[in-house]
Amino acid sequence: MEFIAREVVEGFLMGLHRSPHRGFSAEFAELRAYQAGDDLRYIDWRMYGRSDRYYVKQFEEETNLRSYLLLDVSESMGWSSSPGTLPSKLWYAKHLAASLALVLLRQGDSVGMAAFHNRIVDRVNARGGRRQWHELVRRLEPLEAQGGTVAEGALRELAVRLRRRGLVVLLSDLLVAREETLTALKFLRHHGHEVLVFHLLDPGERELPQASEARFFDPETDEELLVSVADIRAEYREAVRGALSEWQRDLRPHSIDYEVVDTDRPMSLSLKAYLHKRERLG
């Protein structure tokens, strides 16, 4: 995983960036007129001597961006339409998460991770540094697809725990309770987090298999459905397209970025989506 993640990331470190948040750190940024309540330690006494007015010094905040990678490890994520040639969605998600973490850490950001299905199954607090990536990779590797997906609870819990504002990246196939998940994402956004959703999609989910009639069952719910595949193929394709469009339509008004990631697509393309998001954050 480390090797693959490094390979993916090498070409995408397109330059560092600064924290968009200004604070009081070492590197001077500018002066501004004193206001009641400002810390007296940051009054620039020299300026007071020259101008007889109080100014306080402001510095570039050097603290890194806090990023949280939320990884869906529900049963459906372990599915691949062609195991011999295509990775499962979970495999793809784990490697994408590792790659993202590497990018973020190289930029000096702190990265945390949480894996969930019905509940949070593993969690790594956000930290910076090279050792953090190894820790993340070590924790990602053993994750296996299991359990159902009730994302709302897990996402709400994370929102409560992530006290500092940051970037939240959700990697999921979104085969979840739709409304509840939307509510949870909006909740994260409300708490000031930037949210980026990677919707992982196996190509076999876009197109039905070659069969005249088949019985399909959901590994998470064990529901079954007998379908005349030939009769429904075109309509199914439209239904998938419609579902993706609905996610896009419902997330955009809340400034939640949404990216569909086909698991037969190069992972670097997915990283581009992240960079695009990151550039907008400054």
Next chain:
Amino acid sequence: MGALNPLFLAAGIAVAVPIILHLFHRHETRRFNFPALRYLQRTEKEHARQIRFRQLLLLLTRVAVLLLLVGAGARLIFAGLGGAHPPTAVVIVLDNSMSSGLVLGERRVLDDLKALAHQTLDGASDEDRFWVIRAGEPWMPAITGGAAEARAAVDATEASGGVGDLTAALVRAAELLGTAELDDREIHLLSDMQRTAFTLPGNDPTGGIPVVTWADDDETPNNRALTELLVGGGLPPLEGQRTEVTMTALDAVDDTARWTVRLVVDGRVRGAGTLSAGAQTTIALPATALGWVQGHVESDPDELRADDRRYFAFRARRAPSVAVGGATGVFVSEAMAVLEGSRRIRSSGVGEAELLIAQDGSGLEGRGPATAALIVPPEDATVLPALNRRLADAQIPWRYEPRLETGEAELTGESLPEPLRGARALRWYDVVSVGDRAPTTRTLAEAAGRAWALEGSDPAGRRYLLLASPLVASATTLPVSASMVRFIDWTASEWAGAGSLPDYSTGAYLPAPAEATHVRFPSGREVEIDATRTVRGTSEPGVYAFVAADTLVALVALNPPAGESRLEALDERDYETAVGQEVDAVSRADAWARAVFQTRLGGEAWWPFLWVAALLLIVESLLASTRRGGTRQAERLPARAETSSALP
């Protein structure tokens, strides 16, 4: 509808395959692990009705294609598409009776009927077998053969002056078809469907054989026809005697006009009168010389020419000499007096008389060599032995039994003389033969099944007439009726050798006089009389002359049958009764060709079946490709589902 390859229709069972597959059969379904089941559920929910409709449409299309292919393979044939018919035995009953000579517009009815016959023959095949029956000439044998022979027979058919008995013709047609080896049989009845031509009820004369009949709905005109002609009230005039000719016109409801009739004797107009529908008129006939007289009464021509003229012929002769033997009674005496007063008979002695009226057999022993005898039995049965002895002495092989039958019985018999019609017997003796009956004996009248009047001749060739009842009012109604005079006159005329005026209609079988060798038809055609001594084929109205070498033996007038002049058509509602249960009436000439040969094979329609099947296959492909719309795109994707997630 039929099929040239009917076994192929069994392949129609294949239609059940898509239906069974659609309704019952499910494929051996594979099971797929498929997390995105919610998208499938959503699709099913949103498109369920559309999918069902499309499946039904596909099912119907496939079933229709299979049916069409089966139909094409079976080589279905449809009668409505024309085409050939199976070999058929057809009897064309062509009504050429007198009424077929009616001219409507500018065409004879017979010409229209012949044109329809041609339509039948135009549609015939070489395998068809035809008979042509001319209903107006029942004595003619049916003309048999193929279409060519039938066409020649039809073309040669002319309107006869005879009556058309269509019921008899249909029975004859059915009998002919009964001998046919072909399975398909039809009768084509080409007639003006004159009501009088049928015997109603017909009791299904065709026995269920299909009959296609012409039912012309043209309105028939009023026919001014002469239906009856009587010379001298039925008694031929004697030499130098004036008489009269009475003629009757056909009654017609809508015709009140009067028209002229002319009496023509031996080629000269001898008188004229006027007639109206249903009326009678009388024209005086001047005295004629000794010998045969022929003539006719005619009216102006109308649409039906054949009944505008009626013929007569008689022999003006001397009054026959009659002698009386025994006490004949008042009725015979009075009749004799009347006839003698009107110079119809002459009184003479027994030896010279042409006729002897022998009461109780009296006078038989004194008859001359050519004296005929009318033998009247006694009222008193005790006299019978004497009568029987006289009969035996006169070599008349009959004797009267004293058993006296009583009751009231109308005189009947195929040869019943006109004067005896309507007469009744009240008491009569049983007349029995002695030894072998003489071959020349003929029963002229019967009463309750027993002989009442017997005609014969003795070994010397002298004719006699035996009556079973005495000529008294208590034994028969004849003496007290007006027919008594006519009976005596008829007997005198008949036995004097002149004969009365027979009333023959065209088509009748004419008995030839013994001495005649040939008969000359009205058209001038002369035919030798054959061994049957009967002249057939008397379709021409007019006077027929029986000749022996160059000597005229007798003249007989044949007139159109009065019923033929009634042009009233049979009501179409009576067709089934008159013609048969399987009758198909055609009223338009252009529909005739389609109506005949009812068991047509029809046109073969495999090619439209294939065309439509091909069209439906294209439709099916479009429908199927619509539902397989994503297949091509799916094929570009890596193979996955079959190998990935199918669970055991």
